[in-house]
Amino acid sequence: MAPGSVRRAPRRRGAAAGIAAGTLAALLFAACAQDAGTGEDGGSGAGGRGTTVTVGTFGVFGYKQAGLYAEYERLHPGVTIKESVIERNDAYYPQLLTHLAAGGGLADIQAVETGNINEIVTTQADRFVDLSRAEGVRRSDWLPWKWAQATTRTGRTIGLGTDIGPIAVCYRKDLFARAGLPTDRESVGRLWAGDWRKYIETGRRYKAHAPAGTVFTDSAAGIYNASVHAHAERYYDRGGRPVYRTSPAVKESWDLAMEAARGGLTARLKQFEKPWDQAYANGRFASVACPPWMLGYIKEKAGAAGRNKWDVAPAPRPANWGGSFITVPRAARHRAAATALAVWLTAPEQQAKLFGRQASIPSTPASYAMPLVRDARNPYFGGAPVGRIFSDAARAVPTLVIGPKEAQIGTAFTDVGIPQVEQQGKSPEAGWKAAQKEIENAVDA
Secondary structure (H helix, E strand, C coil), rough: CCCCCCCCCCCCCCCCHHHHHHHHHHHHHHHHHHCCCCCCCCCCCCCCCCCEEEEEECCCCCCCCCHHHHHHHHHHHCCEEEEEECHHHHHHHHHHHHHHHHHHCCCEEEEHHHHHHHHHHHCCCCHHHCCHCCCCCCCCHHCHHHHCCCCCCCCCCCCCEEEECEEEEEEEEEHHHHHHCCHHHHHHHHCCCCCCCHHHHHHHHHHHHCCCCCCEEEEEHHHHHHHCCCCCCCCCCCCCCCCCCCCCCHHHHHHHHHHHHHHEEEEECCCCCCHHHHHHHCCCCCEEECCCCCHHHHHHHHHHHHHEEEEEEEEECCCCEEEEEECCCCCCCHHHHCCCCCCCHCCCCHHHHHHHHHHHHCHHHHHCCCCCCCCCCHHHHCCHHHHHHHHHHHHHHHCCCCCCHHHHHHHHHHHHHHHHHHHHCHHHHHHHHHHHHHHHHHHHH
């Protein structure tokens, strides 16, 4: 959702990562380890003048860009934060697993994407600090479902939740108006309230009067992701057993995607590839399933021409697509300093600041009452009250059951099965079989 290979813009996974990126990542991790010094919280590599806490992330988490690292350094003289970034999670995560197995080359803080957290919790938990015992950490600060995702059956919590991805729908007011649909966000939300099938029905209404050269939505994969992430059980049941072949959530979401693809409601695009970017700039489609991290992406790709044309309405059902955690490996050189930084970065006050500066929706409900979140409006999207829309969705998201191969299973449906139908014209049955074959390879690997 799982999103993932990149954060913010773009935030989803793709197949190509490249050996060069992996080699660079290894060098970055090694450099971080050298800079961290030799003692758990002793002097840094700069002659013992302070502590350098290293942070390894994929994509843009926003801590540096929002000034949070600089703020922490001012509050804690002698602490320096050094961040190493690998753009894509599909390059970052395999390297993290390699370094964990080797017991070295790790940053003091390591990010983990939501789609990978269960695999870490179930197979690698003993390699991480139990952050539930850290000073200043209160379980009640986090959304229950977010806390649960990083917690083992024995109660050890190895990751503190950062952002989340509650889903809304972003839509083009000008295109909706020309197709005879309502344009104010309350009326638009009522078009499909409670059921993604109503979203498909709205798409048919749009198609009947669509402005020339436009379609209702970008991709069937986007619909699939938005629908499947509204269900607590998708690819695994609560006992940890894979159920992706028979899951009602998967079947319902697959059928919705197939209806959209075969009904001519989509632009037949693969998300986060160049034609998709260009379609934003050209006004090719009228709506898109829209987690908060998508807002910046739309603004960047649609540019000035899209300002005040795009708006945000509630999604048919509460769902979460995306989000991450930060962890402290037991092999970290500065475990105590890293733990203190991780706790501070994920506290409600800092999550609210990050939202105010980077639009990352907090996983800490206390943040939602803070003015930075509660009163937030996005001027690019017609002043949409994004703080309220996404916070309301976040509170209603079910506690998702996440399995060890969550990311790989989701990608098989969205990047293998659905494109065969939507872009290659194969039957839904052929697309389903292709996805199942891909999943079997991933689960058995």
